[in-house]
Amino acid sequence: MSFDEGLFAWVEDALEPIGAVTLRKMMGGATLYLDGIIFAILFEDGIWLKSDAESDAVWDSEGCERFAFTMKDGKVESMNYRRAPADAYDDPEAMQHWARLAVEAGLRAAARKKPRRKKPLQ
Numbered sequence: 001m002s003f004d005e006g007l008f009a010w011v012e013d014a015l016e017p018i019g020a021v022t023l024r025k026m027m028g029g030a031t032l033y034l035d036g037i038i039f040a041i042l043f044e045d046g047i048w049l050k051s052d053a054e055s056d057a058v059w060d061s062e063g064c065e066r067f068a069f070t071m072k073d074g075k076v077e078s079m080n081y082r083r084a085p086a087d088a089y090d091d092p093e094a095m096q097h098w099a100r101l102a103v104e105a106g107l108r109a110a111a112r113k114k115p116r117r118k119k120p121l122q
Contacts, residue, residue: 003029003042007089011040011047014092015099037110039102041067041081047088048081049102052109058101080105 011032012021019035029043041048048067051059064082071077087094 002044004045007045007047008032008042010089011042011095011099014095017092018096018099034099034103034106037103037106039099039106040084041079043067047084048079049084049088049098050105050109051080051082051102052105054108055101055105080109 008021008023008030015021015034022033022036023042024031024033029041031038032040032042032047039050049059049064051066059082062085064085066078067081067083068076068078084098085094088098089095
């Protein structure tokens with residue numbers, strides 16, 4: 001498993017007008033952040049953009065499949081990421097549009113997380 005580093009470079013360039021894209025390698029792919037907000041994952045030759053219940057209808061209307069993977073036990077799991085529409089791979093304005101939608105989902109997900117409790121000083 002891997003990801004396309006050329007695709008990362010393209011996304012970085014396409015989104016430069018709206019923010020800084022950073023990458024964190026993990027589990028054979030990479031998580032992408034836009035100004036510190038998780039918005040996508042790169043896996044093999046594709047980009048999968050963050051989604052949630054609020055944005056699912058938009059992704060569904062574009063026919064964007066949900067990210068799914070098979071566990072070692074054969075169980076299929078899915079995550080709240082959608083395959084980017086075809087125009088996102090070659091049109092910077094389209095990538096910016098879809099990335100903004102994904103960042104909004106990322107912001108909503110971050111807002112739902114409970115803050116970590118600080119450990120008491122000893």
